[in-house]
Amino acid sequence: MSVLVVGMSHRSAPVALLERLSMDETVRGGTSSRLVERNSLSEAMIISTCNRMEVYAVTNSFHTGVREVVEVLHEASGVDIETLRGYLYVRYADAAAEHMMVVASGLDSMVVGEQQIIGQVRTAYQEAHGQGTVGPALHQLAQAALHTGKRVHSETDIDDAGASMVSFALDEAVHNLSPEDPETPLKGRTALVLGAGAMASLAATHLGRLGVDKLVIANRTRSRAERLAEHAREAGVAAETVDFDARATALREVDIAVSATGAGTFTISAADVPADRHTDLTLIDLSMPRDINDDTADLPGVHLVNIERLHQSREQRIRESGEEDGQTDALTIVHEELSDYTSAQRVRDVAPAVSALRRHAATVVAAELERLESRTRSMDEGDFEEVSRTVRRVVDKLLHQPTVQVKKLAAESGVVSYESALQELFGLKQAEPERSAAVDLTELPEGDIVAIGSQDNITDHQEKA
Known part of the structure; x- marks a missing residue:
């Protein structure tokens, strides 16, 4: 029995496809249950975020396990199997363990070092544990990965190199606004925040820190918007709420609009942006599936920042600056923790x-x-x-x-x-040895497992860094 990862991320798939595979808590729970009903799969948990969808499973057969995971993903998403095969990657045994550690450390995130992912890994584990689809193998791996992520954030400066998705998006917005005062770059600006969940709250907090003069908050449940506005006022930022249906009118008066509702339908489209608005407008989409329609980017004076564009901007900045995002020290920690985990696993085996x-x-x-x-x-x-x-x-x-x-x-x-x-x-019964693998699904041969050791996988991360 070995751990198997089948997934796709911003590195392997377009945002539109990631959106189709995006799962909320209810869908994740139902899909995990269907996974462990398959003959070759005994444990399962699913990480589904803005940037990735990954199934972590325990299987008694590599090829059968991969096939059954792909079949369940096809059933859950409606995406045809050939399309899935074109974008999914596979990690197996030690390579699967290394992958979860790299993910939990923020090293595989669009914004390297972002801290939200470790909480998302923890949530995925807790949900699956509550669902009864996590057993000893995934429990041990998840705990090792979370410990690795904590070490990376506490023992390296990766947090300085890579901020969260929210801060990176707002940094991009500030860059486009060309502020006069770098200490309070949003001084004199008004921002609209759509949503009142965790991402929207982070956005409101960060906008306040950047010196925004006023926050306008809209949410389908207005009482939640009122609570977020009250928190902003307690922090010294002027804030008011408007009805969610009045968001298009509010766009006329604001410089920045952040949408983080995860509603599954567009909160802002080109038709919602007033032609007689008073200023240029920066739109920031922090949701998956997307909240803001791409057609807004075609409007004059409108700049759209979304996950796909953030990825492109980040890659360009890294190329221009030559920075390494503090990854070297973080990868050393991953290597140490992977060695400890695999050693303990082998002793258990x-x-x-x-x-x-x-x-x-x-x-x-x-x-x-x-x-x-x-x-x-x-x-x-x-x-x-x-x-x-x-x-x-x-x-x-x-x-x-x-x-x-x-x-x-x-x-x-x-x-x-x-x-x-x-x-x-x-003269004891001999088990078939397991081999580690890390491949794209399209590269997977029909016969033997292509074994790529965990050390090769770590080297690959170092080369990308």
Whole structure:
């Protein structure tokens, strides 16, 4: 049994396709349940964010597991299997473990180092745990990945290099506004915030820190908008609310509009933007599926910032600055944690073989003592008990060093060869060894697994950095 990842992200798929696979909590729960109903899958959790959709599963068969995950994704999203095959990637065994650690650390995010993803990984794990689709394997991996993410953020300066999606989007907006005062770049500006959830709250807070003069907040449930406005006023920022249906009118008076509703329908389209507005307008879309229609970008004086455009801007800035986003130190931590995790995993994997060996030895000892007892009827009970203890001590001492050493060798050098040697030596049942893989689904051969080790995968991240 090994962990399998089948997913797509902003690196492998267009936003429009990610939107079609985006899942809310209810859909994630139902899909996870359908996954573990499949014959080859015993555990499952799903991470679905603005930038990625990934299924983490435990499978007893690599190829069957991949096929069954793809089939369930097809059923859940309606996206045809050939399209899915063109954009999905696969990670298996150690490469799957490394991938979750890289994701939880923010190293695979559009904005490298952003901190929201670690909370999203935690939420995905908690949802799946509550749904009953997480077992020991995913529990151990999720805890190791979350620990890795915490270390990366606390022990490196990656937070300085990569802000959250919200701050990166607003930095982009500020860049387009050409502010006079870098300390309060939004001084004299008015901003509209659509939504009252976590992303909208982060946007309102960050707008206040950037010196915005006034916030206008609209949400379908007005009471939630009122609470967000009150929090803004407590922070010293003027804020008011308007009805959600009045958002188009509000666009006439604002310089920036941020939409983070995740409603599944457009909150702003070109037809909603008043032609007689008083100023140029920057629109920021923080939702997946998208809130703001792409047709707004064609309007004069309107600048649209969305996930796809943010990715393009980030890549351009990195190319121009040559910065590494603090990834080197973070990748070193990932390598350390991956090594610890895989070593512990190998020790756990070899434990059944060690237990089988000891059970086998106990059976042999019991049989031989029974045979001895039948042949030494004249031996008194005390003497026979002393002989029995001596035989058991000898066997225990003979087994102690091999069992300790096999765990040490498994932890340091890999479980397969040493476990196989142990099983062959004592005539125990031999399991088929698992191999790590990290490939795009289109590259997956029909026959054997293409095994790409975790060290190769880490090197690939370093080269991209």
